[in-house]
Amino acid sequence: MSITGDQSLLKQINRMALVRAIRQQAGLSRADLAKLTGLTRSTVSLLCQDLINEGWLVEHEIQATGALGRRPTPLAIDPLRLALIGADLGVDGLHVVATSLNGEILASRSEAIVGNDAAMVLERLARMLSEEALSLRMQGRGLLGIGVGLPGGVDEAAGTLKFAPNLGWRDVAIREPLGAALARVGLDDVPIHVHNEADVAALGEFEFGEGEVPEPLIFVSLGIGVGAGIVAGARLFVGANGFAGEVGHTILKVDGPLCSCGRHGCAEAFIGLNAISARIAPGLSLAAIRTQLDFGDERALAVVGEAGRALGVLIQNLWTLFNPGRIVLGGPSCALGDAFLSAAFARLARYTEEAGLPGPDLRITRFGPLAVAVGAAALVLHKTIRPV
């Protein structure tokens, strides 16, 4: 519908259009912004002054030149005054990061999860979050909000985790208990956003990518579960019920091995960490598999290579269906290294050669094991700078 009806929304849309323009091209002046956005020069000036006061923007030094007259002042995103907090409530542990508006990691803390009692885990996460938030406050930084990435289906509006098979959690409220715990230490004004882990990791690559990030962007999360987050049109592509990107449950082999979902031949039954360890020695940890690979264990190399080739097929299928501008791989299984990833890249290269096509822009996340936590921080930014 028309967006001229709601003046405060319209103002926020225009403010954030300025922020996005400057994120895309640092050094724009108010005059540049007026030209780019179609807003009047005086509106731009007013909005910029607000954004500077609030910590979003900073005026750069005016460059001294030989030319006469006043030079327009270049504006940039202020990396110092506002911050974002992101959390990864993962099967392997809790990770919390604080980042600047540009995605630089300011601080990070991690703790292993012992047991999987939801109330206890959330209490510990709340403590980690409040410590980080209070630390930012002591540094004089403003906090835009807290994002939380969760290993399962999420009801974003309700703030609940619907189902996390690998934690054994079902219908667990997340936002409400975290908000209550933060309120008890005086942090009752901090917005909390929750979303699926692969989705937030995709947002991390998108919002904190260098330069203009090509779209669609797909983040493939490789671990016990195999999922994908998809960004298209600067928005998460989540499908009709929020389940889009369940790439681990596409069929890679008709009548193949039984998957945890009850079907046969799903990608996860070839690529998932449990499927890999089950074929080497049931119950083997990721670290133990990694050690076997390092020592050249033939069985481990064969099994992991086979999983890597299946990953190559999976990437081929994602590439063919979504025509992504970029694919980013992340998640714990990336630690399997070359034995896994080179096999995937070789299989993918064979498909591109056979079809005579260039390969996709494919990379490993530069945020490593913090990809979900950084993505959860990006979720806060995403919700703020893209208000409609």
Added chain:
Amino acid sequence: MSITGDQSLLKQINRMALVRAIRQQAGLSRADLAKLTGLTRSTVSLLCQDLINEGWLVEHEIQATGALGRRPTPLAIDPLRLALIGADLGVDGLHVVATSLNGEILASRSEAIVGNDAAMVLERLARMLSEEALSLRMQGRGLLGIGVGLPGGVDEAAGTLKFAPNLGWRDVAIREPLGAALARVGLDDVPIHVHNEADVAALGEFEFGEGEVPEPLIFVSLGIGVGAGIVAGARLFVGANGFAGEVGHTILKVDGPLCSCGRHGCAEAFIGLNAISARIAPGLSLAAIRTQLDFGDERALAVVGEAGRALGVLIQNLWTLFNPGRIVLGGPSCALGDAFLSAAFARLARYTEEAGLPGPDLRITRFGPLAVAVGAAALVLHKTIRPV
């Protein structure tokens, strides 16, 4: 960027917001529209008067009631004064339809293609289009534009067909020669839009669907080629280079049979019409296969059933990756009937049962062999009513 800069664009955005609102809910009054859109009552009245004058809207009779005072006048899309033309330049022939703004088919004409000389085919298509356009003019209908669905990759902005493997065409200008031919008969003011056949068919299901159409919507086009058009967020999802939805070239079986694309094990090598006929008797036409099926030929039934099961796997994978609100099947291979489609549905049902999940909203296009032509008409409407 801000949309307040360009007044004529803003006006068109607001006009079309009214049209979309009334398409969604016929019978809204000007007061309802003002409330819905946030536009002032006087702006709504001015824009509605324009839309009535131009043939978009019609005022319904005011219902006589016992209540006192003037009742608000209900508005509806006018099915009588404006029309759309859609064309399907397909491997199997040329189809042209005229439709109302609501997608009712007003007229259709089809001709077989003899030879595949591009200039000659386009000349014949131009003649069919101009006959239809002049026929509409004689009926006093206004023509919003012409859409053309093409069996391959399309450069929408340039109006060219980049590559159509099954026609053997590469880099063929479409819009320019059609426009020139139409100009010669006085139709030089008609906008022409071109797009891929599966994409326009998806738009046909989306823009002309009954009630609110669930999203994402995927149209799977089944013929010699196997492709998909995807609508998400009321827009075509086309990917980074316009190739999204190439579902026929996802891998269904690692190291499977050779596909026309050079890879091995692609879905098209199992489900494509040429792959099916090659397994029964090379060169067999669709009609001949259909006859064999009707006569209970065991080999034909077995081959088509096998292809149908592969289609079931394909739909499962599309459903898992995109979480579509609706999947629509269309294209010539639908004529293979139950032997093909029931096998697909049964395979899909097995996956949903095994996972304990409800099945997708899956249907066959109600436009039959005209699905692409009707979709091409919908492309014109789509471009007009969604200006940004």
